[in-house]
Amino acid sequence: MSSHQISVTINGEEHTREVEARLLLVHFIREEVGLTGTHIGCDTTSCGACTVLLNGVPAKSCTVFAVAADGAEVTTVEGLGNGGLHPVQQGFTEKHGLQCGFCTPGMMLTSKALLEENPDPSEEEIRWGISGNLCRCTGYVNIVKAVQRASELMKENSDG
Amino acid sequence: MIPPSFDYHAPDNLEEASRLLLANPEAKLLAGGHSLIPMMRFRLAEPAALVDLRKIPGLSGIREEGGSLCIGAMTRESELEKSDLVQSRYPLLADTTRVIADPVVRNLATVGGNVAHADPGNDHPATMLAYGASFVASGPSGQRTIAASDFFTGPFSTCLEDGEILTEIRVPEAGPGSGGAYQKFERKVGDYAVAAVAVQVQLDGGRIAGAGVALTNVGLTAIQAGAAEAALVGSDGGDAALDAAAQAAAAAADPTDDHRGSADYKRAVVRVLTHRAASSALARAREAS
């Protein structure tokens, strides 16, 4: 059993800790760093509630060892808005893109990455893009509307 | 669930990785971790040590070279999805990648891990059998190239020896008149196949000069359906040949009853999917002629 000193930059702030090799990134984020916006919804890498951006790319943080994220940049939902609301958060607010909110942090991080790659996705592309994030309240209709609204807001921001 | 304890190593070269594997008989390689970590959480795997490949340079990337499409073992599924080369010239591979797990899993899951894990439910093994691909492995006694048809020896088992690491996958370069398709039937997005079929064909003057047909999740390993290939080769790809290939593929399948369906049902699915995959492969091959 090995333990390792690692440094992970989360939402711009570097966190250095001594961790056991088997510690999962999601537990590092929630329990070591105390950012509980990243949720855990399953044991089978199926639900996407734990999605964070790992070096900019959506990843299920329950299926990454924290040691393997040494040196990485992580964005969690707490880092999305940077003080205010990110257009994706604004979209979810305006379009009621959440019910219980459990899937929402992961949903929003996946949506942010999707919109950065494809600023004007079709409904089909949105549904495809979020297919690794499950909403147990099954509020997909409004989630899709929220992402469409976020797309508009991001375009307005870049035009303005 | 928390995985069991292990020692973690992240060497920066292949020789050191091989040495660590040989020194720790209970060690396993770690690639994307999206098969291994779930298995560790369920205690289906309890490796004493993990040797992470992430710091070893040169293990990822996609390029055509020396008559092959070369895919580094650590190439992520999402990179195949975004590769213009794969999307425009390797439709069988493009189809396959798109139906593996879900988009977030595909950001970390690697092509090498999918092949080396050799889960009968993994989708790349059948695709690589249908392509007639080969795998490059590096180990204590140097490098060797293994034909996909020799690679899969049982469920979760390959012919890789102690200390050997899969470094590259080589798919024969796409030429004029070649085309392929992957047809997968799944219960929901992200699930393993009820059954899936990979077909690759090579046309020569309107006739099928070469064919690869392989099946996913209907046996202990991916199954190469030789009789289905024989039914296609030499034919004009008409309905009679496709029906014969579909029957032969269903007969080659060796499924069991489980929560995804009865054996008879899965054999029927193989028959239908083989027909669909073959006709789509042929249409693409004609387009590429």
Ligand SMILES: Cc1cc2nc3c(=O)[nH]c(=O)nc-3n(C[C@H](O)[C@H](O)[C@H](O)COP(=O)(O)OP(=O)(O)OC[C@H]3O[C@@H](n4cnc5c(N)ncnc54)[C@H](O)[C@@H]3O)c2cc1C
């Ligand atoms: C929710 C979910 C759904 C999924 N659905 C599908 C699906 O529909 N179809 C499908 O095909 N897969 C599916 N997968 C599996 C996924 O594609 C895996 O990631 C893949 O099978 C293994 O790749 P990896 O890079 O994650 O490997 P790891 O989990 O890191 O490794 C898997 C095994 O391969 C060995 N290994 C890895 N790399 C090498 C190498 N270079 N040389 C030698 N041995 C090596 C490891 O030691 C380990 O034993 C799913 C996974 C999840 C979590």
Ligand code: FES
């Ligand atoms: S907690 Fe469900 S995918 Fe990570």
Ligand code: FES
């Ligand atoms: S809002 Fe409840 S899980 Fe999605």
